Amino acid sequence: MTISLERLRRCTIAVDLGAARTRVYLKRTGLIVDEPTVAAVNIRTGGLIGVGALAERMTGRTPPHIRVVRPVAGGRVVDIAMAQRMLRFLVGNKLRRAWRRKALPSAAVCVPHDADPLAQRAAVETLTGLGARRVELVDTLLAAAVGCGLPVERPEATMIVVCGAATTQVAVLSLGSIVAAERVPVGGETIDHAVVQHVRNEHALMLPSQAVHPLHLALAGAGPSVDDTEVHGRDVATGLARSVRIDIEGIRAVVRTPLTGVLDAVGAVLRRCPPDLVADLAERGIMLAGGSAVLPGFDSLLREATGMPLHIADRPDTCAVEGLGAMLEGKLRPVVLDPLAS
Ligand SMILES: Nc1ncnc2c1ncn2[C@@H]1O[C@H](COP(=O)(O)OP(=O)(O)OP(=O)(O)O)[C@@H](O)[C@H]1O
Numbered sequence: 201m202t203i204s205l206e207r208l209r210r211c212t213i214a215v216d217l218g219a220a221r222t223r224v225y226l227k228r229t230g231l232i233v234d235e236p237t238v239a240a241v242n243i244r245t246g247g248l249i250g251v252g253a254l255a256e257r258m259t260g261r262t263p264p265h266i267r268v269v270r271p272v273a274g275g276r277v278v279d280i281a282m283a284q285r286m287l288r289f290l291v292g293n294k295l296r297r298a299w300r301r302k303a304l305p306s307a308a309v310c311v312p313h314d315a316d317p318l319a320q321r322a323a324v325e326t327l328t329g330l331g332a333r334r335v336e337l338v339d340t341l342l343a344a345a346v347g348c349g350l351p352v353e354r355p356e357a358t359m360i361v362v363c364g365a366a367t368t369q370v371a372v373l374s375l376g377s378i379v380a381a382e383r384v385p386v387g388g389e390t391i392d393h394a395v396v397q398h399v400r401n402e403h404a405l406m407l408p409s410q411a412v413h414p415l416h417l418a419l420a421g422a423g424p425s426v427d428d429t430e431v432h433g434r435d436v437a438t439g440l441a442r443s444v445r446i447d448i449e450g451i452r453a454v455v456r457t458p459l460t461g462v463l464d465a466v467g468a469v470l471r472r473c474p475p476d477l478v479a480d481l482a483e484r485g486i487m488l489a490g491g492s493a494v495l496p497g498f499d500s501l502l503r504e505a506t507g508m509p510l511h512i513a514d515r516p517d518t519c520a521v522e523g524l525g526a527m528l529e530g531k532l533r534p535v536v537l538d539p540l541a542s
């Protein structure tokens with residue numbers, strides 16, 4: 201995927217359609233949307249009932265005629281029509297004003313580095329359906345690296361790990377391009393799933409989706425109790441409501457298991473890099489980004505496994521869209537590779 205900074209500068213909006221959250225950056229304004237990628241639909245009438253945070257609150261609590269859908273999964277738009285309806289609703293008036301100023305503007309959207317042509321097409325169609333005249337595709341890893349303030353345009357290695365909801369992407373970049381990259385289907389959702397399974401096996405309790413968050417807080421030592429936390433759910437056998445106290449040390453071990461997939465990806469990327477770049481990384485270290493970067497213990501796990509310095513981005517969750525925004529605003533210096541004058 202080659203990007204043209206010139207064409208990106210002509211774009212008005214930057215969109216990051218994540219499996220968990222949708223973020224929209226409007227040129228000269230900043231981040232205008234940061235909402236869950238969720239829509240609630242009345243399946244009798246086909247009408248949209250709610251999108252974003254409102255729809256997320258309805259998850260698992262709907263009567264049969266209301267369905268909560270997630271139009272993005274595994275780094276790709278799986279329901280283009282629903283993604284367009286959701287975006288139109290989320291962006292609403294804020295975008296229409298920009299649209300009026302400059303009819304049919306161009307848009308930039310980030311996609312995973314190994315997105316196949318169908319996934320790329322789905323991202324383009326989602327935006328063209330909203331009225332974008334041109335759609336520029338940018339690698340999420342490059343956008344996130346720029347958003348974290350990494351000097352991607354220099355001839356030295358920078359390594360980034362973006363751990364989102366559905367996937368984790370790892371890359372080494374140099375001279376404005378990706379040298380080696382990997383994507384593994386491990387993210388916040390996988391970790392939450394592992395926690396839910398653990399509680400089900402250990403306590404015969406089905407946890408509601410919202411119950412995992414207090415456990416994350418307890419892991420970070422920010423919850424009401426650091427040693428054990430009470431959660432409410434449904435008994436697997438009787439179906440009745442029940443509460444149990446969860447041992448946080450057990451959760452800590454459960455959370456580590458899926459993260460080994462990320463360690464394997466980091467190792468695979470490093471093995472594919474020339475030694476000069478790996479030597480750069482020993483000094484500079486790894487930048488950790490994505491919403492799951494703040495998962496307690498993730499940074500220390502990576503630090504122990506690689507022996508390299510590790511930094512968590514200032515705003516790990518929004519760095520991809522902020523980086524895309526920086527490219528739109530012309531803040532990224534182009535890599536000049538002119539042949540030497542003879
Ligand atoms: N404080 C926290 N502790 C642990 N996990 C968190 C925390 N905050 C957010 N997360 C996790 O981060 C994930 C969302 O990250 P992000 O916003 O980067 O995802 P996304 O960009 O929508 O997904 P993807 O890039 O995989 O399509 C969620 O799965 C959520 O569980």
Ligand SMILES: [Mg+2]
Pocket residue numbers: 216218219364365490520
């Ligand atoms: Mg993401």
